[in-house]
Amino acid sequence: MFTSVAAVAAVFPVAWAASAFNFAPPSTSPTAASANYTGSSNGTLSNSPVVSGRAFDRFIQIWLENTDFNAAASTGAFMELAKQGITLDQYYALTHPSEPNYIATVGGDFFGLFGDEFIHIPSNVSTVVDLLEAKNISWASYQENMPTVGYFGYNYTSVDYLDAGADNYTFYVRKHNPTMIYDSVANVSSRVARHRNFNDFAADVNASALPQWMFVTPNIVNDAHDTTIDFAAQWLQFWLMPLLNDTRFNDNRTLILLTFDESETYTVNNRIFTLLLGGAVPSSLKGTTDSTYYTHYSALSTVQANWGLSSLGRGDTNKTMSNVYSLVANVTGYQNENVTGAAIPLTNLTGTIPGPLNVNAWFPFTAPNTSAVGAGNGTVFVAPGVNMNLTIASAPQPINLTQRGQSLPQVLPLNATSLPSSVVSNTSTSGASTMRVASTGVLAVAGAVFLLF
Template identity: 65%
Template sequence: MFAHKLSALAALVPAVLAAQAPAFAPAAVVPTAASNNYTGVSNGTLSNSPVVSGKAFDRFIQIWLENTDYDDAANTSAFMALKEQGILLSNYYAVTHPSEPNYAAVVGGDFWAMGDDNYYQIPSNISTVVDLLEAKNISWAAYMENLPTDGYQGFNYTSANYLNSSAPPYTFYVRKHNPTILYDSVTTVPSRLARHRNFNDFAADVNASAIPQWSFITPNMEDDGHDSSIDFASDWLQFWLTPLLTDPNFNDDKTLIVLTFDENDSYNINNRVYTLLLGNAVPTNLHNTTDPTFYTHFSALSTVQANWALGSLGRQDTNKTVSNVFAFVANATGYQNLDVAEADIPLTNLTGVYNGPLNPNQYVPFLAPNMSAVGAGGGPVFVASNLDQSLTTANAPAPVNLTALNETVPSEVTTTASAPGPSGSGSGSGSGAVHVSAMGTASAIAFAGVLAALCMTL
């Protein structure tokens, strides 16, 4: 009898949660309008350098949603409609769990063995895609919905709940979903820090035709599906992205838009995420087609490098197994992708098991990148002015379990309280904000090599 009542109660839980979940409501009248719901006021429009022509596109926009299994997205009406306008990348994978390491990886070429969603400041001698773009005078920006002020570096931010005026304030913005803010090589340069902007800035930039050539766009914690659902995120896409696809100030003739997810929601399966290539740079004959090539978040780096003949970071962006260039871009640039057989696709759903400088259980210092690597753009590996190239994979020390020794990574570590309200940590999130400001050089532990080593020890 007791078991029967318990089962009946469990069956009611989804219905109760669904009743409590907020319904989607747009934060602004239209995507190009300013709104008090976006928290921060606009800081004017961006001033960008002249357009640098690319071989397949002149503008690259990434839009990331949250924590959704491939099939759940594929069966949503908004994604089915958008697929008709672009290319489905049916074999695209996130690189780890939980959320934050994926964001760090997509701009830095590595996630440094990070296995949580804590507060990180990755050292200033660790380069990112920003270094590669600025070396060629290619403009860039990060647009974060509900970012309170341009360049805000806090762990999260709580503001009025525009979805429910009778509810307490809500944490709509989190640092962990803002990839370039994680790197001191970006935030310690004032002109770079100022390019972290909110959606009021975005509206101003679209209206002024000032969207830069490379953009990363993160909706808030409800609109990206993290604290809501895939249906909620789909409603946001129909409100926000669908009309912008017809706005030439956003989607001009040479704009490529990557719509994807940071990770899937099921840790027990490999980390495939639903990904679409949209925008007018996609050839019309490829609309509503499927590309089965194996890609990961590192492919966003290699694709940009190939398009503008950039240098590389000498990390996973140059590991051909995990950094194939999007096929239509590879064809336009003459880049030869690697044919990765289904049986050879690495497991990318592993969490906290990699050797690296941000894993106290398997700590290895930051290492120099592979300085002899050649990326998809053909240019040299970017070398930061304060980069020590002497510590490499060839002479790296063995991993150390600092946790077992009751030690932390050799860095300045402090704990700060997060803002009030639900921080909405993703699966596996830490509860506090750990400030890591380690000094060292960039990690070049090969992704596939780490996986192989792990398999040998199991």
């Protein structure tokens, strides 16, 4: 079932990036509103009282795109930032390409996905949002160039602020906005309202109203996807570096994760340059390196350990792949696994992992593992409506739907008129020919009937 690295490389040699842009600041400062961000502020976010954590009270993830470890590590801005924090030099993405890494870091699994299509994941599949809200911990997703709060569309095209004479450009893509991909978030209006753009971010900083858990995605040029690592470095100098000196963003209880979704080269294992920054990093650890093995699941397990949260019973409880950042493990007493050398899993393979979003090795969504013990020592969160009888152990063998002339459940063309208008409008067909709409329901395959959840 698993293909070789060489076979993967033949199909996906590298993740491509363009470099036709010259960097220009999208605003006068990170805390100033701008027409370049697309969409005015929706007002200031209202949050619950601060819930104290063991090692930090605020966790900020900032994701960049498609860069090999050495390329980032040798770039000036990243070298300068490394002096202010901890370099995690054995940090690995989970797969290729982008979208499955994003959905995994908030949901504990990428469910076999190996593309960047429009998908939505059933409402009884839980995320970190469920865990945070169970402890009244505030959260938000800040997406540069998202047009409106809670925008559901596949992407959004707006004025090219980098070149006034150029055609409009697609700066926002939903595949980099992971919590919106889960129906357990996108179908709840109060949760949708916590998906905000950078004008909202500026308003929230100025009002000292930033939440405790944040996922930050620059637009598709500032994150290096359509540009270069040097372009992203200039964005960091404009946006992040000033904010590190702003106590409304970064106080002595703030931990910032600066990372990449995946490496650019698919033929080597998926190591990505990652830094821990912020006031929660002790002075004695600034400029140091932590060589513990981490993956994107570690962002989940670290938050769980810090606030004593429940777990999702998925990759976040895989002891090999969900080590807690040592900075936090040392405070909470969590015992990390020693994973080195040949024991480090290969996570650069793509298309080979079975799951409900893999048309070539499909099986239905399964219940979380309620016997698992997460880093927060809490119970496993189970959403209402989960079929607890359908577990990994009891799931059917993966089926190649392509060979049977079938597709994933409810696969719709990108121009499908049956979808909400917010999905269809401003949707580009480049790079994807279908929307994978992974809903709850029943699928019949060759006479057998499977409950999707």
